[in-house]
Structure formats: C-alpha cells, structure tokens
Amino acid sequence: xxxxxxxxxxxxxxxxxxxxxxxxxxxxxxxxxxxxxxxxxxxxxxxxxxxxxxxxxxxxxxxxxxxxxxxxxxxxxxxxxxxxxxxxxxxxxxxxxxxxxxxxxxxxxxxxxxxxxxxxxxxxxxxxxxxxxxxxxxxxxxxxxxxxxx
Amino acid sequence: xxxxxxxxxxxxxxxxxxxxxxxxxxxxxxxxxxxxxxxxxxxxxxxxxxxxxxxxxxxxxxxxxxxxxxxxxxxxxxxxxxxxxxxxxxxxxxxxxxxxxxxxxxxxxxxxxxxxxxxxxxxxxxxxxxxxxxxxxxxxxxxxxxxxxx
Amino acid sequence: xxxxxxxxxxxxxxxxxxxxxxxxxxxxxxxxxxxxxxxxxxxxxxxxxxxxxxxxxxxxxxxxxxxxxxxxxxxxxxxxxxxxxxxxxxxxxxxxxxxxxxxxxxxxxxxxxxxxxxxxxxxxxxxxxxxxxxxxxxxxxxxxxxxxxx
Numbered sequence: 001x002x003x004x005x006x007x008x009x010x011x012x013x014x015x016x017x018x019x020x021x022x023x024x025x026x027x028x029x030x031x032x033x034x035x036x037x038x039x040x041x042x043x044x045x046x047x048x049x050x051x052x053x054x055x056x057x058x059x060x061x062x063x064x065x066x067x068x069x070x071x072x073x074x075x076x077x078x079x080x081x082x083x084x085x086x087x088x089x090x091x092x093x094x095x096x097x098x099x100x101x102x103x104x105x106x107x108x109x110x111x112x113x114x115x116x117x118x119x120x121x122x123x124x125x126x127x128x129x130x131x132x133x134x135x136x137x138x139x140x141x142x143x144x145x146x147x148x149x150x
Numbered sequence: 151x152x153x154x155x156x157x158x159x160x161x162x163x164x165x166x167x168x169x170x171x172x173x174x175x176x177x178x179x180x181x182x183x184x185x186x187x188x189x190x191x192x193x194x195x196x197x198x199x200x201x202x203x204x205x206x207x208x209x210x211x212x213x214x215x216x217x218x219x220x221x222x223x224x225x226x227x228x229x230x231x232x233x234x235x236x237x238x239x240x241x242x243x244x245x246x247x248x249x250x251x252x253x254x255x256x257x258x259x260x261x262x263x264x265x266x267x268x269x270x271x272x273x274x275x276x277x278x279x280x281x282x283x284x285x286x287x288x289x290x291x292x293x294x295x296x297x298x299x300x
Numbered sequence: 301x302x303x304x305x306x307x308x309x310x311x312x313x314x315x316x317x318x319x320x321x322x323x324x325x326x327x328x329x330x331x332x333x334x335x336x337x338x339x340x341x342x343x344x345x346x347x348x349x350x351x352x353x354x355x356x357x358x359x360x361x362x363x364x365x366x367x368x369x370x371x372x373x374x375x376x377x378x379x380x381x382x383x384x385x386x387x388x389x390x391x392x393x394x395x396x397x398x399x400x401x402x403x404x405x406x407x408x409x410x411x412x413x414x415x416x417x418x419x420x421x422x423x424x425x426x427x428x429x430x431x432x433x434x435x436x437x438x439x440x441x442x443x444x445x446x447x448x449x450x
Contacts, residue, residue, distance in 0.1 A: 006194075011298040014235050018291040021228045025284055026225055032276075045269040056213075063356075067342075073227055074328055077373055078321045080231045081380045085314050119345040126332075134325055141318040148311035161448040168441040171378045175434055178374055191368070195419040200308050206363075223377055230381045248352075 011094045013083050016100045020076055020107055027069035027111065034062045068114035072107065075129050079103055082137040089143035096136075103132045159243045163233050166250045170226055170257055177219035177261065184212050218264035222257060225279050229253055232287040238294035249289075253282045305384035308395045313383055316400045320407055327411065330445055334362050368414035372407065373430050379403055382437035399439075403432045414419035 035041055039052030040059045047054035058066060086096055106129035113122035189202030190209045195221055197204040208216060236246055256279035265273035335341055339352030340359045347354040358366060383403075386396055407427035413422035 007297065010238070011294050014239070014291050014294045016289045017231055017235060021232060021287050022284065024224075025228060027278060029280065043214075043267070043269065045267040049269040056210075057207075057357075060356075063386070064343075069224070073224060074324075074369070074373060076231075077227060077377060077380070078325060080227070081317055081376075082321060084234075084384075085317060088310070089314070104348050117345040119343065119349040125318050130325060130329065134322065137318045144311050144314045148308065158448065160388070161444050164389070164441050164444045167385060168437045171382055171437050172434065174374075175378060175430060179430065192416070192421065193364075195417040197421040206360075207357075219374070223374060226381075227377060230377070234384075294358055 005106075009096045010087060012097050012100050013087055016104045017080060019104060020072075020079070023108065023111060024072045024076060027065060027072060031062055031065045032063055033070060035059075038062065040044075056137070064114065068111050071114070071126070072111060075107060075110075075126075075133065078133040080139065080142060082133055085140040085144065086136050089140040089141060090147065091143040094147065095139070099132050099136045099139075103129050106132065152202070159246045160237060162247050162250050165228055166254045167230060167233070169254060170222075170229070173258065173261060174219065174222050177215060179223060181212055181215045181219060184215055185209075188212070192286060192288060197299070203263075214245070214264065218261050221276070222261065223298050225257060225283065226275075226282040228287065229279075232283055235290040235294065236286050239290045239294040240297065241289060250284045253279055256282065307393070309365065309396045310387060312397050312400050313387055317380060317383070318405045319404060320372075320379070323408065323411060324369065324372045324376060327365060327372060331362055331365045331369060334365055335359075337439060338362070364414065368411050369415070372411060372427070373431065374409075375426075378433040378437065379429075382433055382440060385440040388435050389440040390447065391439060391443040395439070396436075399432050399436045403429055403436075406432065 035058070036050065036052075036063065038059050039050070040055045040062070041047040041050065041052050042054075042056050042058055044054050046052070057063065083100065086099065106125045108124035110122055110129065111123055113119075137146075162188050185196075185208070186200065186202075187199070188211065190205045190212070191197040191200065191202050192204075192206050192208055194204050196202070207213065233250065236249065256275045259275035260272055260279065263269075263275055335346075335358070336350065336352075338359050338361065339350070340355045340362070341347040341350065341352050342354075342356050342358055344354050351442070357363065381424065383400065386399065406425045409425035410422055412418075413425055
C-alpha cells in the first residue's frame with residue numbers, strides 16, 4: 001500500500017492540500033449561506049421553500065464569492081495533480097517545500113483579495129500561484145522523464 | 151510501482167471514484183444532449199450547424215443540469231484529493247469505508263434531488279458530502295502528521 | 301515513498317498530465333489577458349484600477365475562451381483520477397498508452413476547435429475524450445476489483 005507517512009515532503013504536501021481544500025469548502029458554503037441571508041435563490045424550489053426571491057443570475061455579492069471559489073478550483077486541480085507528480089518524481093524536497101509554501105500563501109492571498117476587492121493583490125497572488133503550477137509541473141515531468149530514460 | 155490492488159480500502163476507493171466519475175460524465179453528456187433536443191445552443195456555430203437557435207445564457211432546463219454537474223465537480227475535486235490522502239495516511243479501513251459510502255450516497259442523492267427539484271433533500275445531501283470532505287481531509291492530514299512526527 | 305520513475309506507463313501518464321495542465325493554464329491566462337486587452341472587466345475594482353469598462357457578464361470573446369477552459373477542467377478532473385486509478389490497477393501498459401494518447405489529442409483538438417469555432421471537430425474531440433474517460437475508468441475499476449478478489 002502507498003505510504004506517505006515516512007517523509008517530510010509528503011507530510012508537507014498533505015498539509016498544504018488539506019489547508020487549501022478547507023478554504024475551498026468554506027467558499028462553497030459561503031456562496032450558499034449568502035444566498036440564504038439575502039433570500040435570493042437561483043432555483044425556484046429554494047425560493048418557494050425558504051420564502052425568498054427567485055433570481056437568475058445570482059446577486060452580485062453571491063457572484064463575487066462564487067467567482068473566488070471557481071478561480072480557486074481552477075487552480076487547485078493543476079496543483080493537486082502537479083504536486084502529486086512532483087512528489088512521485090523524487091525531485092528535491094527543499095524545492096518542493098518552496099513550491100508548496102508559495103502556492104499556499106498565494107491562494108489564501110487570492111481569496112482574501114477577491115473578497116476585499118483588492119485588485120492588485122488579487123492579480124499578484126493569482127500570478128504567483130499560476131507560476132508555481134507551471135514551474136512545478138514542468139519540473140516534475142522532466143524529473144520523471146530523466147529518471148525513466150536513465 | 152504503486153499498487154492499489156492488495157487491500158480492500160483501495161478497492162473501495164477506486165470503486166466509489168469510478169461510480170462518481172461516471173455520474174459526472176453522464177451529466178456532462180446530458181447538458182449537451184439537452185441543448186441539442188431543445189435546439190438552443192450557446193455557440194453560434196452550433197446553432198448554424200445543427201439548425202437551431204443561438205441563446206446565451208443557456209435555456210433554464212440546460213442550466214439546471216449544468217448546475218448539478220458543476221456542483222458535482224466542485225465536490226469531487228476535494229473528495230478525490232482528500233480520499234487519496236486518507237488512503238495514503240494508513241488510517242482506519244473501517245472509518246474510510248464509512249466516509250466513502252456516505253459520500254457516494256450523498257452525491258447520487260444530490261444529483262437526483264437537483265434534477266427533481268427537491269430542495270430539502272438537495273440541501274441535506276450537499277451537507278452530508280460537504281461534511282465528509284471536511285472530516286476526512288482533517289483525519290487524513292492529522293494521521294499523516296502524527297506518523298511523520300512519531 | 302511512491303515512485304513513478306521506474307516504468308514507462310507512469311512516465312507517459314506524467315507527461316500527458318503535464319501537457320494537459322499547461323494548456324489549461326494557458327487558457328486561464330488567456331481569459332484574463334483578453335479581458336485586459338478589451339478593457340472590459342467583470343469586477344468593478346479592476347475596471348477602476350485598469351481604466352476600463354465594468355461588464356457582467358463577460359464579453360462574448362472572453363466567454364468563449366472561458367467556456368473552452370471550463371470544458372477542459374470538467375474533463376481533466378475525471379482523467380486525472382481515472383488515469384491514476386488505471387496506473388494503480390496494474391492493467392496493460394500498451395492499452396494505457398493508447399488511452400492517454402487519444403485523450404491528449406482529443407483535448408488539444410477540442411481547445412483548437414472551440415477557439416476556431418469548428419463545431420463538428422469540437423463535438424468529435426469532446427466525444428473521444430469523454431469515451432476515454434468512461435472506458436478507462438471502468439477498465440481500472442474492474443482490474444482493481446478482480447485483483448482484490450483474487
């Protein structure tokens with residue numbers, strides 16, 4: 001059986017993944033909770049059930065949280081796949097920890113900036129996370145190919 | 151090479167993942183098929199090609215299937231990542247099977263409820279799946295961290 | 301520690317994953333870049349900051365890239381999970397390489413067709429990728445179940 005418990009990079013990856021998942025989960029819940037608080041729902045049956053208004057598209061305030069969530073998932077998918085490949089490539093532990101740390105801060109920063117309407121920070125945080133995904137994936141693929149050929 | 155074939159939890163995880171993937175795939179196809187049946191397309195070239203109407207946004211009936219699909223993917227991503235970490239953490243097989251089973255039923259229930267406009271069941275099914283993702287991820291991360299430190 | 305470097309199928313999977321991730325990353329950046337070029341933004345703070353217009357929904361040209369990206373991610377998630385399960389199932393290397401190759405070409409073809417408004421190619425490329433996801437997942441699950449029972 002696969003065992004991730006015997007090396008520090010795996011533990012770091014697991015921790016970062018879970019911290020990012022928890023934030024994405026909170027955003028998912030916040031979208032629904034904000035709809036409930038505003039009593040504006042995008043499904044008729046919810047408006048009927050909870051005594052609110054049926055709106056489509058979502059209220060602006062809900063759309064903002066939703067966009068933060070969507071952007072998060074768009075970046076988490078490449079990170080989970082690329083990070084797992086990096087782990088499996090056997091490449092440098094120290095560099096891996098740098099990748100994972102930057103990504104973690106970048107994505108928390110991005111969500112903060114999106115919700116607080118800080119456009120410049122949001123742009124920079126997105127870019128940092130995007131660059132980690134690009135560089136880490138290429139690093140992992142080249143490490144795997146070199147070892148396979150060697 | 152990684153081998154998931156020698157323990158029951160891995161087999162359970164693989165089965166659950168595939169059952170969930172198949173449902174998500176069916177939803178993806180249903181979105182497209184419903185556009186075709188209604189002859190209302192969100193790309194001009196499709197409307198021209200298939201002799202239908204160009205609409206943007208999608209027809210309400212398509213949007214509902216699409217939202218069920220989107221909600222599914224938003225929950226499958228944390229489940230795949232969190233479930234893989236749980237598997238790799240070496241934590242309890244019995245508890246893992248409980249997590250996977252609840253999640254499987256919750257997500258099939260959610261899709262059924264969304265398409266049948268059952269608001270309360272949809273809310274409860276979403277919440278059950280959401281809670282599994284939260285608890286399982288934290289369980290996996292703590293199991294990995296404890297073993298790494300020990 | 302998990303090691304993917306000692307067999308050709310793992311190396312193929314890693315390479316295909318990274319090539320698909322890079323394309324999805326480029327689409328994410330293209331959505332943002334096109335908003336900037338058109339000076340039409342879906343967040344007020346961006347319009348203020350960068351001296352453009354605030355629009356919601358996005359401009360048609362941005363929506364097209366965004367839809368190509370969204371469709372990509374909807375298909376990459378099942379591919380990453382199903383491909384990892386296939387790798388872990390120990391099933392045929394040759395068949396695996398066929399799956400991965402078809403999927404790689406299908407998804408590059410889909411993005412090209414979406415951006416170039418080629419409806420028929422887009423439909424065929426989507427279908428090919430969709431079928432790989434279905435067949436590969438079922439193949440992986442059955443291989444894992446058979447070995448676990450045996």
